[in-house]
Amino acid sequence: MTAALDGWPQPLPKLTDGGTADVGLLLEGTYPYVSGGVSAWVHELVTGFPDLSFGVCFLGATPELYGGLKYRLPANVVHVEVHHIMTRAAPVPVRRRRRAITDLVAETFAGLHEAMRTQSTPTAAALDEIGALDEPDGLSLEAFLRDDASFAALSAEYDAHHGGESFLDFFWTARTMHLPLFKLAAIARSLPRFRVLHAVSTGYAGLLGALVKRRTGAPFVLTEHGIYTKERAIDLSHADWIQDGPPDRSGHALGGLRRLWIQFFEALGRAAYAAADPIISLYEGNRARQIADGAAPERTRIIPNGIDLERFAAASRDAAPGPPPVVGLIGRVVPIKDIKTFIRAMREVVAVMPEAQGWIVGPEDEDRRYADECRALARTLGLADAVRFLGYRPAQEVLPQLGVAVLTSISEALPLFVLEAFAAGVPVVASDVGCCRELVEGQPDGDGDPAGSAGAVTGIAAPEETARAILGLLRDPEAWARARRVGRVRVHGLYGREQMLDAYRDVYGTALKESHGRHRLRAS
Numbered sequence: 001m002t003a004a005l006d007g008w009p010q011p012l013p014k015l016t017d018g019g020t021a022d023v024g025l026l027l028e029g030t031y032p033y034v035s036g037g038v039s040a041w042v043h044e045l046v047t048g049f050p051d052l053s054f055g056v057c058f059l060g061a062t063p064e065l066y067g068g069l070k071y072r073l074p075a076n077v078v079h080v081e082v083h084h085i086m087t088r089a090a091p092v093p094v095r096r097r098r099r100a101i102t103d104l105v106a107e108t109f110a111g112l113h114e115a116m117r118t119q120s121t122p123t124a125a126a127l128d129e130i131g132a133l134d135e136p137d138g139l140s141l142e143a144f145l146r147d148d149a150s151f152a153a154l155s156a157e158y159d160a161h162h163g164g165e166s167f168l169d170f171f172w173t174a175r176t177m178h179l180p181l182f183k184l185a186a187i188a189r190s191l192p193r194f195r196v197l198h199a200v201s202t203g204y205a206g207l208l209g210a211l212v213k214r215r216t217g218a219p220f221v222l223t224e225h226g227i228y229t230k231e232r233a234i235d236l237s238h239a240d241w242i243q244d245g246p247p248d249r250s251g252h253a254l255g256g257l258r259r260l261w262i263q264f265f266e267a268l269g270r271a272a273y274a275a276a277d278p279i280i281s282l283y284e285g286n287r288a289r290q291i292a293d294g295a296a297p298e299r300t301r302i303i304p305n306g307i308d309l310e311r312f313a314a315a316s317r318d319a320a321p322g323p324p325p326v327v328g329l330i331g332r333v334v335p336i337k338d339i340k341t342f343i344r345a346m347r348e349v350v351a352v353m354p355e356a357q358g359w360i361v362g363p364e365d366e367d368r369r370y371a372d373e374c375r376a377l378a379r380t381l382g383l384a385d386a387v388r389f390l391g392y393r394p395a396q397e398v399l400p401q402l403g404v405a406v407l408t409s410i411s412e413a414l415p416l417f418v419l420e421a422f423a424a425g426v427p428v429v430a431s432d433v434g435c436c437r438e439l440v441e442g443q444p445d446g447d448g449d450p451a452g453s454a455g456a457v458t459g460i461a462a463p464e465e466t467a468r469a470i471l472g473l474l475r476d477p478e479a480w481a482r483a484r485r486v487g488r489v490r491v492h493g494l495y496g497r498e499q500m501l502d503a504y505r506d507v508y509g510t511a512l513k514e515s516h517g518r519h520r521l522r523a524s
Contacts, residue, residue: 010069010072010073012073012080012081012082013073013077013078013079013080014079014080014081015055015078015079015192018193019078019079019192019193020053020192020193020194020195021053021054021055021078021079021192021193021194021195022052022053022054022194022195022196022508022512023049023052023053023054023055023194023195023196023197023198023508024054024055024056024057024191024192024194024196024197024198024212024218025042025046025054025055025056025057025198025199025200026057026059026197026198026199026200026205026206026208026209026212027042027056027057027058027059027199027200027201027205028059028060028200028201028203028204028205029059029060029061030042030058030200031043031056031058031071032056032058032069032070032071032073032080033058033060033066033067033068033069033070033082034066034070034332034363034366035070035363035392036330036331036332036362036363036392036395036416037225037331037332037416038200038201038225039070039071040416041200041225041305041416042200043071044306044307044308044497044500045501045504046074046076046077047074048497048501048504049076049501049504049505049508050074050075050076051076052076052508053076053077053078054076054077054078054079055077055078055079055080055081055191055192055194056077056079056080056081057081057083057187057191057205057208058080058081058082058083059083059085059204059205059208060082060083060084060085061084061085061086062084062086062087063084063087065365065366067365079192081191083183083187085179085180085183085184085204086176086179086180107129108129108130108132108133108138108139109129109130109178110126110129111123111125111126111129112126112129112130112267113157114126115267115270115271116260116263116264116266116267117161117263119263119266120270121267121270121271121273121274121294122267122270122271122274124214127210127211127214127271128214130181130184130185130207130211131185131188131189131211131214131215132185133181133182133185133186134182134185134186135185135189138185141179141182144178144182145175154170154171154174155167157174158170158171162256162257162260164256165255165256165257169257170257173242173257173260173261177260177261177264180204181207184204184207184208184211185211187208188208188211188212188215189215191212193216193218194212194218195218195219195511195512195515196218196219196220196221196508196511196512196515197209197212197213197218197219197220197221198220198221198222198223199220199221199222199223199272199276200223200224200225201224201225201228202222202224202228202229202265202268202269202272202273203228203229203232203265203268203269203272204268206222206228206268206269206271206272206276207268207271207272209222209272209275209276210271210272210274210275210276213275214275218515219277219511219512219514219515220275220276220277221276221277221278221280221507221508221511222272222273222276222278222279222280223280223281223303224279224280224281224282224286224290224413225282225305225413225414226286226411226412226413226434227286227289227290227293227413228265228269229262229265229266229269229293230289230411231336231411232261232262232265233262233265234336234410234411235335235336236258236261236262237258238335239258242255242257242258242261266293269293269294270293270294273290273293273294273295273296274294276299277299278299278300278301278507279295279296279299279300279301280300280301280302280303280507281300281301281302281413282302282303282304282305282413282414282434282435283302283304283413283414283434283435283438284302284435285434285435286413286434287300287301287302303500303503303504303507304414304494304495304499304500305414305416305419305495305500306419306495306496306497306498306499306500306501307416307419307420307423307491307495307496307497308497309423309491309492309496309497311396312395312396312399312420312423312424313423313424321477322477322480323403323404323427323473323474323477323480324401324402324403325353325355325356325357325403325474326356326357326358326359326401326402326403327346327349327356327357327358327359327402327403327404327405327406327470327474328358328359328360328361328398328399328401328402328404328405328406329342329358329359329360329361329362329405329406329407329408330361330362330395330398330399330405330417330420331361331362331407331409331417332362332363332366333360333362333363333364333366333367333370333371333374333389334366334367334370335367335370335410336409336410336411337362337408337409338408338409338410338431338460338461339360339370339374339408340373340374340377341408341431341461341462341463341466342358342360342406342408342463342466343358343360343374343377343378343381343383343387344377344381344463345406345408345463345464345466345467345470346358346383346386346387346467347381347382347383347463347467348463348464348467348468348471349467349470349471349474350383350386352471353471353474353475356386356474357386357387357388358383358386358387358388359387359388359390359398359401359402360374360387360388360389360390361390361391361392361393361395361398362391362392363391363392364389364391371389374389375389395417395420395424396420396424399420399421399424399426400424402421402426403426403473403474403480404426404427404428404429404455404470404473404474404480405417405418405421405426405427405428405429405455406428406429406430406466406470407428407429407430407431407436408431408461408466409431409433410431410433410460410461411433411434412431412433412434412436413434413435414434414435414439415430415434415436418430418436418439418440419439419491419495421487422439422454422487422488422490422491422495423487423488423491423492425484425487425488426484426487427454427455427456427473427480427483427484427487428440428454428455428456428487429455429456429457429458429466429469429470429473430455430456430457430458431457431458431459431460431461431462431466432457432458432459432460433460436457437457439454439490440453440454440455440456440457441453441454441457442454442486442490449490449493449494450486450489450490450493451486452482452483452486453483453486454483454484454486454487454490455469455473455483455487456469456472456473
């Protein structure tokens, strides 16, 4: 079941009133409207448990960012609903309220703001206030947007904590930051019954999980591939849509409004950690980061990614006499993947091996401005013929044609692309992020992990070093053959799909028992 480039013409399934699903997946900006990466992982998870029913709640930013479905939905996906949380919520009729508007505005977000300022976990009372938005006892969207008391409350917040910024920029930042909370509160009230909640990030999806658990008591599972707050901080530090002043005298490297956004997502992350059990990461480094960010150690566990080894074994180049001079990067064309470093590395590679080609294989629609910059960089460096932008293509179709797979990301966890390359017999050159060093060089004391390197690890944003590593493999057939053998043994020993599914069988079984679903999971 592979992704389709233009989307599947498939109606979205809906549960009828009173219908239930075993697992409700809370997904932000991924499956089933985005290809590869986390979306591919979600698809493997859903298809791996055909005896469970799944509901999907997709949270996107705005409708124009997403096209059609990128995956053919399996029969066990019984419900899909789509919400664009950066669009205006429909106004709710004004109701008689038990609290005055002035008190509501002052109290509704006080707990969240306190948690942001003090780096503490939002309290149950703070979550209840968010969950009550647009309810009879809660703050209405219309009051938040239009009432004089709302303007006065934002003005007081500005005077107390943000006097160094432009008031106009602060005002619109605060509005933009709070509007999705009204949407999330409404979604939490309207979702069908899910016996188990499973969010695949913190952020808005994680907060939704916390709100629904607060309302229904359903067990809440949280999986993080990358650390959401870390990745959002990277994005926000470079975002050109935030208009804030220069760094202040407090020692912070970022302006006040960027810090405000980062603090907001950190607070949402702590709320998700407080509500979830278990809190799953892909490797020990990210588990340690979760604990440092507020996750209770006893509720954390590690489940590495796993892939369908048979699918990629069919793509393996067993009879290859030597490395073809094709270097490939498979991933979204977005800044966090640092495509520009790959392009700059290819300039050095082509200078030594003029016949070499660099393939960039991934969707370009998430950040079209960055994609245009990458194409312009390739032209400027004289690489218009050597560097090809191929768009999305299934990895198993591309990997057999590569001599070396390259990952230049500035942030990753346990990238599926590296595992897929190993399974297809392709050595990897990866930046030293996430557990890429562990994947490429192995675990010194790892049970069943073969000795040796499956490629090379380089510094972040290091095009010259990346080029040297690529050339070292392409120009040394013996080293290339050793690296591909090590990678294949490593992925088969440690990162198979069934190993991952066995771990989630335990997670879902425990959660379903807790929810009194009494659903027995079939062993594969």
